[in-house]
Amino acid sequence: MNGPLGALMEPTGVPAGWEAYGDGKKERVGFFTDTSVCIGCKACEVACKEWNVIPEDGRVWTGESYDHTSQLDANSWRHVAFVEQRKPLFANGDSAELDVDTGGDGGTGLRWLMESDVCKHCTHAACLDVCPTGSLFRTEFGTVVVQQDICNGCGYCVPACPFGVLDKRHLAATTDPPPAFLGRKEDGRVWKCTLCYDRLKGGHEPACAKACPTKSIQFGPLEELRERADARLAKLDAEGWNGPRLYGRDPDDGVGGFGAFFLLLDEPEVYGLPPDPVVTTRDLPEMWTNMLAAAGALLAGVTALTLLGGRR
Amino acid sequence: MPSLGTSFGRGGATTFQQDLQNSDCIVIMGSNMAENHPVGFQWVMEARERGAKVIHVDPRFTRTSAMATKHVGIRAGSDIAFLGGIANYLLQNDLYFREYVEKYTNAPVIIDEHFADTEAGDGIFSGWDPEAGRYDIESWRYEGMEVHGAAGQRGEGFEPSGEQSGHGAAGGGLQHGEPPAEDPELQHPRCVFQILKRHYQRYTPEFVAETCGCSVDDFVEVCETLAANSGRERTSAFCYAVGWTQHTVGVQTIRTAAIVQQLLGNIGRPGGGIMALRGHASIQGSTDIPTLFNILPGYLPMPHTLSYHKLKNFIDSNTSPTGWWGEFKSYWVSLMKAYFGENATEENDWLFDELPRIDSDNSAYFTVRQMLEGNVKGYIIAGENPAVGHANGKAHRLGLAKLDWLVVRDIVEIESASFWYDSPEVESGELKPEEIATEIFFLPAAAHTEKDGSFTNTQRLLQWHWQAVEPKEDCRSELWFYFHLGRLIKQKLEDSEEERDTLIKALRWEYPTHSAVQEPDAEAVLQEVNGWEIESGKFLSGYPELKDDGSTLCGCWIYSGCFADGINQTARKKPHWEQESYVAPEWAWAWPANRRIIYNRASADPDGNPWSERKRYVWWDGSEGKWTGLDVPDFKEDKEPHYVPPDDAKAEDAIAGAHPFVMQADGRSWLYVPQGLEDGPLPTHYEPHESPFDNPLYSQRANPRRQQNKDLAEDPYNPVADEPGAELYPYVVTTYRLTEHHTAGGMTRSVPYLAELQPAMFCEVHPDLAREVGLEHGGWATIYTTRSAIEARVLVTERVRPLTMKDGRTVHQIGLPYHWGKRGLITGDSANDLAHMALDPNVHIQEVKAFTCGIRPGRRPRGPELPRFVAELRDQAHSRREQEPRAEPEEVRDTTP
Amino acid sequence: MLMELAKLLESWPALRQLREGDPLGLGKAVQSPRSESLVPRIDEAEHVVHSVCPYCAVGCGQLVYVSGGDVTHIEGDPASPISRGRLCPKGQASKSFVQSPLREYKVKYRRPYGTRWEELSLDDAMEMIAERIIRTRARTWRKRTEGGAPANRTMAIGNLGGATLDNEENYLIKKLMTGLGIVQVENQARI
């Protein structure tokens, strides 16, 4: 199993399935979400919903700072996280330090982290790998998209995603309703960011990136975004920002690099992101081998126990 | 705003949003720009990325603070102390831009000897009449000059109203182009510079820290940063919004910033200026072409009941001998021709005698009082929601219930239309549907996509929007409604012989219509606004072409040129990448004359050269003999920098070549405002109408001239400062908007995608306060004043901090967004129900950014228990106050010279 | 028949995996015909209109896409030098706003002491409003103030609103109200 198939499934840093487009292959595009300029306006959430005609996601006041969307799910494909912190925005305490000192007591700096989360469009995407129908597929732009005409709602991609991005829609179907004889009204399919696949096809940038007032969300060729992000990180470091780091920029990470990566100002888990995500199918060759061994053992064991020993 | 108007000549933002990218330092104060103007904020971020300092001074740590390089927390309502402190710091440490101050401001001007500062009058300027409760401004004047528009008419009881010199332009007319008495060395004890210096000398960093609750270091850092980023090579900008205006000292707060920016030499220059951030799509437009009681289009004053009974007086009094207001008559007559066409003639004084007259205050809050007193019978509301959006919502709802008839036009059924069956007062039993006599018409409105028209944005830019689809069913534009309403009324009164109908019969009211519903042609209206030569029908290219003989017609002189050459200039949509500079003059059309930075003559030095290469914008091209640059020069194109007006020069010709503020009578910006403001020539720190503190400077606690409703039962006030009973309302409350919602919520609570983003009314409190009163994060709180009580979810956050004031006293502040009401996809209590209706005297704006309240855990009482709860506390507070009533100085002190 | 079967077989992604160089079936081989032929709806719009955001005063440019007489999408106008194509959440929600589930399309009338809304035609409403204005104005007209100064007005009617309206609309409001002697004209500019 580790032979040809294993090689086929070896993480390479190049999105599998993408090369097959041949001449139809486009430059790989993605998002660079720079949280150091995010003003938490949520335009991305709304732009996404408007364009993709996503249903409402519930009107629940959470008490979690200004975030009432709470998470990425079937009905929110962009989600802005808000984290208030008693940490200064600048680490070196120079004159640029943000503080809300109230009485000359040295002051505790406050900062308010805001981050617009989205599907990572992984280079090696677990959701895409495990999808049994080919509903999830790698597009010619190197992105990962759920095809709504194919998805049968098996839900496998949901726990497969190391970021918790994919989610089944339990609301009534708004498009392609299930046939009446099933007696189900629920949409039942899995939905997530498509990186505005249809807009890309028309030569338009994704809705969220277009709307973003401060260009916290940048869209473009991934390679260019990575260069831009490196420069940005160096600039913030030089300016003394507290804790800047890129997340998902490196093609050598557990998912082969994100197609949509981030500049964060704190640990990923603070934003609800896994600190070291891996594509679990990375272990699949080993798992298949292991399973075949188990299956063999089952075959051998049952046979042996049947053959060796009496009928009684 | 009269603050900008009186300081610089026009009431609009002095700059445009894109120019903020050129700033070296941006102070955002009285504004939460990132949250409320997110897309405009991109230009602040551009500046930050280029290394600019971004300073946010605000009671709360907001999404703007999160983006700033420095946030300074101050007590709500202490802005003048902070800004005055900056002025003092600049003056005491010689950090001001000397040449700019000397040449371009009225710093050298000597003031009348009868003028007495607040420092002499314990918080009251000279001229205070306690009986009338207002100032006689005569002693504020320049030495040897008569204050225009005040003296002479006083016999008729004229009030010099800031509003009338208002948003657009200080009528300001002094009698001559050049002030007669000035000291170029700025040393004369009565020159503006010295008066200013003395006025603010007690605004030391320590005073600022104790009054505002910030640290000395933070304050000094702000001053130093501003000073380091102003001057020849660098410029700083101020951005403000209603965080400054919605105070009883709102106008004076902005005035203080105007003083700071003049001292720093930042007006009329790239990266400088004062950016007024308006909150509605066409709020600038609705003052330029006003739906306001006291002005006509282009800031022309409405005739007053107590003055100018004859046209000649009226014209004379409003015509400035110098500056562009010297052409007042042309503007007036052209407007009358636009209104009444051939019915307005020289012989009938252009129908002046028939025009309606106003009193000193016929503002919305005045109208509410009149409703409550039963004097107003009919009311039309179009695109506004006073039941939620105005201070003291309950008073408004009770007022609406006393009308005979009410017309509400909106996209959704707002609370102002539904109050009769679902207001809090119906819930409490104070109103009963079957007892409300008001006849109500709700008319569905057309949305912006369903009509042609222009909005004037925050930077004075008129932008045309085209109709995309037809409005459905009964939905109609306001253009349709008012046009057909007028047509019907005129039709019905066609044969009337009544004298009162003369004017309406004379009204020009013919506009072409189109489509099945007979929608009036918006461009035809814009053409009338632009104006044309009556004889030839040729469209005017600008207000210099207006005539005072009735040969031109113009609906709004400052907008003249918006349809120049018969082309809708406001509809220009040339992409910015096809334009030569970032100024992008071929995108839409800005008043005046398509200028983007006004007073831009000041971007050059007195000789006409740029102050520095880095800050080039508009300069004198000696070889061509004209002003040139990136923008349309805000100056007569060929007037050379060294031009000295001859003695007999009039109007614009009387402005010197080195004086950039062409709307001002003296061509200078005004550090000191001798006329045009109700409450003083210089801004002074006063406490908010409701505040837990006394004024640390004076025994005069609050703005003496603020408008109050002392005798109105529906508008009671909390005891304040050390008054007994004040302890029941010990906290400072400030109201605001969130990015996700718009004002009173009618346009956002009805939108599913927005409703879910901020689904419930909440309050922001500090953990210390939460502990003090037992509030639980995520639980409920009841917030109360003498007006009402509301409930809100509790967000315990350190973004709203307690401040340590003088003598170590701690003050807690409570933050309340005001978007919620009884209707919509999401509902909640309205923060404005808590607010009072005490107003700024110049512009009649309510003080919702700083007042006092109490807070306790849990939900508010329901039904009839609610008013009982409020009344019990109020009665307790008021009876305690009665035992030790205090006499406010404004009620007794007479400072008339 | 056979041809069709062959075609069907040919389009079977499991076979396309081998034929199209996508052995793992992750990309092109599994792309559905619908995905392949997607067209963004803004490219299918019948017409596009330049507009301006109706919320705050920043004045962001909007592009309004229309198909079949309805707005199908609103997004930022990149040509605007102010907004450069960007919009905030409110501006971005403009389509949902103009198509709000709570939007009213019919005139509603509440008679004095009424306890419910009633239907009323727009024409009747206009007639009635015009009548109300004329009647109230006639009853409360003041030629002069109590002090004898000219007044030419009624203080019994007010008009509120304007900050969200077009300049042209405001122009007609002020013009009409001035003509009628209604002086209590106000808008949100103060609020």
Place this chain on the structure above:
Amino acid sequence: MTDTTFHLDGNPSITAAGTEMRSYYGRPIIKEPTWTWEIPTYFFTGGLAGASAVLSSAARVTGNRELARTALYVGAAADLVSPVLLISDLGRPERFHHMLRVVKVTSPMNLGSWVLLVSGASSTAAAALQLLDKWKPVRIAASIVAALAGPPLATYTGVLVADTAVPVWHDGRHELPWIFGASAAASAGAAASMFVRPENAGPARRVAVAGVLAEGALMEAMERRLGTIGEVYDEGEAGKFSRAAKGLAVAGTALLAKRGRKSRASAVVGGALVCAGELCLRWAVFKAGFQSARDPKYVVESQRRRVERDGTKATTKPGESSAPPGRGA
């Protein structure tokens, strides 16, 4: 609706909570599976079908026709139920056939569908031919195919859950196919024991007993290796099912081992107890996954440990080199 408001957990403010936060307001980082009761039930029926096919063929070799036939019927019955369960769990049942659009080696569910197709088709064909007593060679061929497809069918579900981001599942990937295989054997043996006369049920009982013992040992080993990640097997619903599984299986095994040989009734009860135990085991694994996904600490802590051990390329801090652009873009 339940109270969804975030409580401060002893912190004085949301700001303090944000400062201390090690996961976003305690919200899950990964999503819980959306699968419902059909899936653990299918794990059981699939295992039963797979192991029964092997048992049947093996019995056939030894000439134990009763056992061979019974196991064949049990397997076929389980094979018939399985796709029904799977289809019923789909969000869009009418699109069940989309499972066969592709052959994806990266998708255990896809390959599993193919295996189930083969297994189901062969075992039901064999069973049908057995019933009809026709086409013996075909029946034999079908039985052989079923017996070969059976073990993968019984064990692939272990890979199916292990190939997810759910810590307790993914980290249990070494044991899960084995556990599922053992459990399948136990259930096949136990089911056969119920329906086969004791005198012919010896192999079935042995298979059942061996399966239970092997599965017990494997579970123990897995939980021990998983450490804190594995603690979900002791908690909540997973804990309940886990304990029930053990109790039922042990009781059933004891009964089968001690009295199954003699008492038909004991064989039936014992077999049923073991089957119930195996069903519970699948539920325990199933529920453990939900619990592991729900609490972000499992994701964070396991990944943090890995980061501390091996470092991570997921984040790039200033000055750290990361691979130059150019790959995969």
